[in-house]
Amino acid sequence: xxxxxxxILSVLAAxxxxxxxxxxxxxxxxxxxxxxxxxxxxxxGAACGFGGAWLTxxxxxxxxxxxxxxxxxxxxxxxxxxGLAVNQVATGLALTILGIGLSGLIGAGFVGExxxxxxxxxxxxxxxxxxxxxxxxxxxxxxYLSLALVIAVWLFLYRTRAGLVLRACGDNHISAHALGxxxxxxxxxxxxxxxxxxxxxxxxxxxxxxPFFIPGMTAGRGWIALxxxxxxxxxxxxxxxxxYLFGAVTILQLHAQGAGLGxxxxxxxxxxxLATVIVLVLxxxxxxxxxxxxxxxxxxxxxxx
Amino acid sequence: xxxxxxxxxxxxxxxxxxxPLIAIGLTIVTMSILFAILKKNPISALGVYFIDPLTDSYSxxxxxxxxxxxxxxxxxxxxxxxxxxxxxxxxxxxxxxxxAGSWLAVKTQGTDAGHWVLPAMLLxxxxxxxxxxxxxxxxxxxxGASEILTxxxxxxxxxxFLDYLVRGPWRDPAGFNFPTTAEFxxxxxxxVLIEGGRLHLGxxxxxxVVAAATVLLGRTIKGFEIRVVGAAPRAARxxxxxxxxxxxxxxxxxxxxxxxxxxxxxAGPVGHLQPGVxxxxxxxxxxxxxxxxxxxxxxxxAGLFLALTFIGGEQAQIAMKIPLDVTKVxxxxxxxxxxxxxxxILYRFxxxxxxxxxxxxxx
Numbered sequence: 001x002x003x004x005x006x007x008i009l010s011v012l013a014a015x016x017x018x019x020x021x022x023x024x025x026x027x028x029x030x031x032x033x034x035x036x037x038x039x040x041x042x043x044x045g046a047a048c049g050f051g052g053a054w055l056t057x058x059x060x061x062x063x064x065x066x067x068x069x070x071x072x073x074x075x076x077x078x079x080x081x082x083g084l085a086v087n088q089v090a091t092g093l094a095l096t097i098l099g100i101g102l103s104g105l106i107g108a109g110f111v112g113e114x115x116x117x118x119x120x121x122x123x124x125x126x127x128x129x130x131x132x133x134x135x136x137x138x139x140x141x142x143x144y145l146s147l148a149l150v151i152a153v154w155l156f157l158y159r160t161r162a163g164l165v166l167r168a169c170g171d172n173h174i175s176a177h178a179l180g181x182x183x184x185x186x187x188x189x190x191x192x193x194x195x196x197x198x199x200x201x202x203x204x205x206x207x208x209x210x211p212f213f214i215p216g217m218t219a220g221r222g223w224i225a226l227x228x229x230x231x232x233x234x235x236x237x238x239x240x241x242x243x244y245l246f247g248a249v250t251i252l253q254l255h256a257q258g259a260g261l262g263x264x265x266x267x268x269x270x271x272x273x274l275a276t277v278i279v280l281v282l283x284x285x286x287x288x289x290x291x292x293x294x295x296x297x298x299x300x301x302x303x304x305x
Numbered sequence: 306x307x308x309x310x311x312x313x314x315x316x317x318x319x320x321x322x323x324x325p326l327i328a329i330g331l332t333i334v335t336m337s338i339l340f341a342i343l344k345k346n347p348i349s350a351l352g353v354y355f356i357d358p359l360t361d362s363y364s365x366x367x368x369x370x371x372x373x374x375x376x377x378x379x380x381x382x383x384x385x386x387x388x389x390x391x392x393x394x395x396x397x398x399x400x401x402x403x404x405a406g407s408w409l410a411v412k413t414q415g416t417d418a419g420h421w422v423l424p425a426m427l428l429x430x431x432x433x434x435x436x437x438x439x440x441x442x443x444x445x446x447x448x449g450a451s452e453i454l455t456x457x458x459x460x461x462x463x464x465x466f467l468d469y470l471v472r473g474p475w476r477d478p479a480g481f482n483f484p485t486t487a488e489f490x491x492x493x494x495x496x497v498l499i500e501g502g503r504l505h506l507g508x509x510x511x512x513x514v515v516a517a518a519t520v521l522l523g524r525t526i527k528g529f530e531i532r533v534v535g536a537a538p539r540a541a542r543x544x545x546x547x548x549x550x551x552x553x554x555x556x557x558x559x560x561x562x563x564x565x566x567x568x569x570x571x572a573g574p575v576g577h578l579q580p581g582v583x584x585x586x587x588x589x590x591x592x593x594x595x596x597x598x599x600x601x602x603x604x605x606x607a608g609l610f611l612a613l614t615f616i617g618g619e620q621a622q623i624a625m626k627i628p629l630d631v632t633k634v635x636x637x638x639x640x641x642x643x644x645x646x647x648x649x650i651l652y653r654f655x656x657x658x659x660x661x662x663x664x665x666x667x668x
């Protein structure tokens with residue numbers, strides 16, 4: 001039972017950055033913008049988040065630094081794709097390449113340093129309940145925040161007028177524009193939200209997952225988050241399932257490596273990436289009847305006057 | 306007063322010519338600021354980056370050596386991008402090509418195999434790269450899975466596979482436990498062009514690839530179909546072009562070129578298979594493709610320029626202790642500016658002065 005508890009705890013920890021980043025990207029994509037730069041924003045968020053926490057000793061300031069860095073990068077993306085109507089796929093790639101370089105530059109001074117990991121919730125007696133206590137009431141703050149974020153995004157998208165307008169922009173920007181909604185401004189906010197989430201997700205890695213910074217520590221998680229959005233059919237609820245499934249694959253392969261099944265460790269490490277490919281194929285195949293993607297996803301919009 | 310973007314009546318050919326130059330200019334300005342922030346003299350840093358490598362023959366050869374894989378991969382990618390197929394996994398196809406070709410080199414090591422080994426290795430590399438690229442392409446045309454994500458995921462898989470081989474079955478027994486194969490035999494090595502130099506046969510192959518791509522795009526029906534499918538998908542449908550087949554074709558070509566570049570790199574400048582045979586060629590080639598505006602000759606020039614930044618970056622690290630990551634930042638910023646300037650080919654900025662009565666609510 002101890003082992004099961006440890007596995008569930010580590011699955012939650014491994015899933016949280018995926019969930020946060022994917023939630024942000026889901027909002028961005030729902031507004032009709034495909035930002036492929038999640039990996040770049042995450043890795044810069046990781047470097048800035050660690051830097052902030054290392055300099056101040058505060059996890060919260062670290063997280064804010066990550067959010068700020070992610071937002072700043074997403075603004076550059078917005079300026080290009082919304083302001084200059086540049087191809088979103090190419091700009092997203094540019095953002096990732098730039099982000100990987102920037103994070104190396106920013107993080108160079110912190111490599112080898114350690115920080116105190118983010119504190120875990122502890123309610124006397126409640127957290128000590130066997131089996132479920134630590135899983136439900138003993139996580140770090142980010143885990144609860146990520147779930148709150150998903151609920152907030154769900155409420156926003158499906159239960160508010162602003163959410164409806166945002167989805168309208170993603171499905172048909174010409175109609176939304178004709179109705180008088182500021183499509184580009186709405187998309188800019190959606191892109192910024194995605195950037196903030198990616199930055200926070202990146203910051204989670206050095207702040208809570210492993211208490212140090214290594215260059216390239218996101219290791220493709222930004223791309224997996226993008227795949228999760230497709231997996232979820234652009235719905236927040238399914239995102240939670242997807243993120244925890246992927247977290248489980250990541251952790252199970254680590255445990256399998258530890259157990260020494262005689263399978264080379266590299267094959268196990270490749271599992272999350274292979275799983276992403278397989279899941280993308282299965283999901284896309286199941287959806288041959290009609291696409292659930294926002295109809296205007298990835299298309300440029302230049303308002304006419 | 307408001308600054309708005311509006312579509313030009315037709316694409317501006319003047320801007321199309323000067324925009325890469327504007328982009329490079331803006332990048333250099335930005336880099337000077339970055340150097341100043343890093344407390345390095347911008348003028349001397351730029352000198353080390355862009356001028357010094359051009360002044361001695363060793364560096365000049367090294368630029369051509371680095372440009373070889375970049376140009377070959379970027380040519381393939383440009384075909385994909387022209388056809389609106391987004392292969393961003395060239396890095397993985399490069400590694401798989403390197404692995405497949407190396408298999409033959411490892412198996413024939415120490416035998417009296419003749420001069421057929423190298424050509425066979427190159428063929429194997431190209432074939433493996435093409436097959437590996439066909440995985441995301443088939444997932445795309447058959448199941449509608451995003452080729453962007455699948456091709457990228459396969460980069461990590463290829464990287465881990467290579468890592469497994471050189472740490473496990475293919476490790477050089479006499480290699481002091483380093484994760485590398487033994488040095489390839491002479492018959493499994495790409496010959497150098499000048500005795501004692503670094504420039505190798507791959508450079509010639511890259512030039513042939515550039516010429517072939519020029520002919521393909523400018524002189525053949527297939528090339529025309531590739532461009533139409535990307536630029537005007539509706540017109541392509543009316544024209545009866547098979548866009549799925551073109552996705553498969555462009556992915557296969559670009560995978561083959563990336564795989565070929567991979568085995569040439571391993572059998573040429575590196576000489577053995579090891580992790581990290583590519584300093585991110587597959588990703589830098591994306592920048593090369595765009596900077597060269599998806600045109601073979603443009604890609605050749607852009608490839609040489611990006612190769613210059615690799616060499617300049619290495620020299621700047623040695624001479625001025627400028628971190629290597631600056632090169633990646635440089636490449637990312639360059640791609641940003643290239644894309645931004647390209648926007649001005651199709652659009653232009655206009656200042657509009659709305660009269661006060663209309664401006665309210667017209668937003």
